Amino acid sequence: MPVFMDIHHVEGGVTAKDVAAAxxxxxxxQGEYGVxxxxYWVDEEAGKIFCLVEAPDAEAxxxxxxxxxxxxxxxxxPISAQG
Known part of the structure; x- marks a missing residue:
């Protein structure tokens, strides 16, 4: 299945606790959509969240x-896993 990295930009920063809940x-x-x-990774101060996901497509x-x-x-x- 294809692998994707998505990036969220949250103005004003974000907390790890809020990202964990999301x-x-x-x-x-995810199961309902085959995803x-x-x-995930969080940069709280910069307000950046990175999610690694297997999905049929980016839309899912x-x-x-x-x-x-x-x-x-x-x-x-879309990314290709190495190593």
């Missing part, structure tokens, strides 16, 4: 975010 909502929603959120990955919590990624890139 990720849990993604996990609760698997694998890992975005749909999970939208349905789970409404925080849709600003950018999404």
């Amino acid at each position: 990720h849990e909502a993604d996990l609760a929603t 698997e959120y694998l890992k 990955a975005g749909t999970v975010h939208r349905k789970a919590h409404g925080l849709v990624a600003d950018e999404i890139y």
Whole structure:
């Protein structure tokens, strides 16, 4: 299945606690769309969130975010896993 990295830009910063809650909502929603959120990273001060996700396509990955919590990624890139 294709792998994507999405990036969220949150004006004013973000807390790891809020991102963890959003990720849990993604996990609760992802099965309905054939998506698997694998890992995420947070830069609280810069307000950046990076999500690694396996999904049939970028649209399915975005749909999970939208349905789970409404925080849709600003950018999404297909990537190939190495190593």
